[in-house]
Amino acid sequence: MNPSDWGYLQKIEPFGTVDGPGIRTVLFFAGCPLRCLYCHNPETWQAQRGEYLSVESLLSRIRRYVPYYGQVGGVTFSGGEPLMQSPFLLSCIRAFKAAGIHTALDTSGFGKHLVEEIVSAVDLIIYDLKTPDAQVYQALTSQNKAVTDDFLRHAQAAKTPLWIRQVVIPGRNDTLENLEATAQAIARLDFIERIEILPYHTMGTPKYAKLSLTYPLEGVPAMGLQEAKAFEAALIERVEFLKKQNTR
Numbered sequence: 633m634n635p636s637d638w639g640y641l642q643k644i645e646p647f648g649t650v651d652g653p654g655i656r657t658v659l660f661f662a663g664c665p666l667r668c669l670y671c672h673n674p675e676t677w678q679a680q681r682g683e684y685l686s687v688e689s690l691l692s693r694i695r696r697y698v699p700y701y702g703q704v705g706g707v708t709f710s711g712g713e714p715l716m717q718s719p720f721l722l723s724c725i726r727a728f729k730a731a732g733i734h735t736a737l738d739t740s741g742f743g744k745h746l747v748e749e750i751v752s753a754v755d756l757i758i759y760d761l762k763t764p765d766a767q768v769y770q771a772l773t774s775q776n777k778a779v780t781d782d783f784l785r786h787a788q789a790a791k792t793p794l795w796i797r798q799v800v801i802p803g804r805n806d807t808l809e810n811l812e813a814t815a816q817a818i819a820r821l822d823f824i825e826r827i828e829i830l831p832y833h834t835m836g837t838p839k840y841a842k843l844s845l846t847y848p849l850e851g852v853p854a855m856g857l858q859e860a861k862a863f864e865a866a867l868i869e870r871v872e873f874l875k876k877q878n879t880r
């Protein structure tokens with residue numbers, strides 16, 4: 633048994649429609665080293681929890697969903713942070729691609745092992761650009777932003793298509809200052825296919841009580857869809873403007 637062919641999954645969502653193009657099976661990897669204040673999946677933080685599976689058994693389970701993927705769908709590795717199980721992740725990407733399945737990695741970019749191999753192998757990276765500011769990143773996630781900056785550099789060198797995402801929280805980062813800094817950061821990147829703002833929501837809060845954890849953003853209201861769309865439109869417009877300036 634090769635240990636890199638086995639890993640822990642918290643759950644499998646057979647037919648997801650928001651984490652990548654088309655209809656996708658979303659695999660939630662167990663383990664995350666970050667502690668984002670707004671995290672709505674705290675049950676995925678612990679490593680070595682959930683179902684222990686081999687790549688082979690996972691692939692055979694997923695094959696039944698493949699006919700629903702059509703031309704653009706596939707599998708998305710999410711979590712938790714899938715990079716926490718880099719050997720298993722890489723084995724999955726390679727096996728699924730060999731089976732003709734499109735692969736996407738939904739990640740914070742917080743990983744140090746096999747990063748070059750992973751970003752070169754995967755078809756799409758859905759990158760959570762939490763904040764362009766190193767100090768804010770530390771306060772928001774309890775980790776060092778330099779790790780995810782390295783990940784992004786490798787992804788750019790591999791020319792892997794990118795979707796950029798950011799969670800926007802009312803009263804925290806729904807500011808012009810964050811919009812401008814985020815636009816500046818995105819405008820420096822290539823191979824971007826999509827930019828998305830995810831409105832902060834509070835649907836994950838009951839999970840904290842269940843896990844006997846204190847919810848750090850208690851009392852912060854959810855962001856409205858309209859506001860999120862407006863923020864997203866302004867961000868995209870600003871990125872396009874800055875990109876045009878950069879090419880002059």
Ligand code: SF4
Nearest residue numbers: 664666667668671712
């Ligand atoms: S990276 Fe994702 S799973 Fe990890 S703490 Fe942040 S929001 Fe939660």
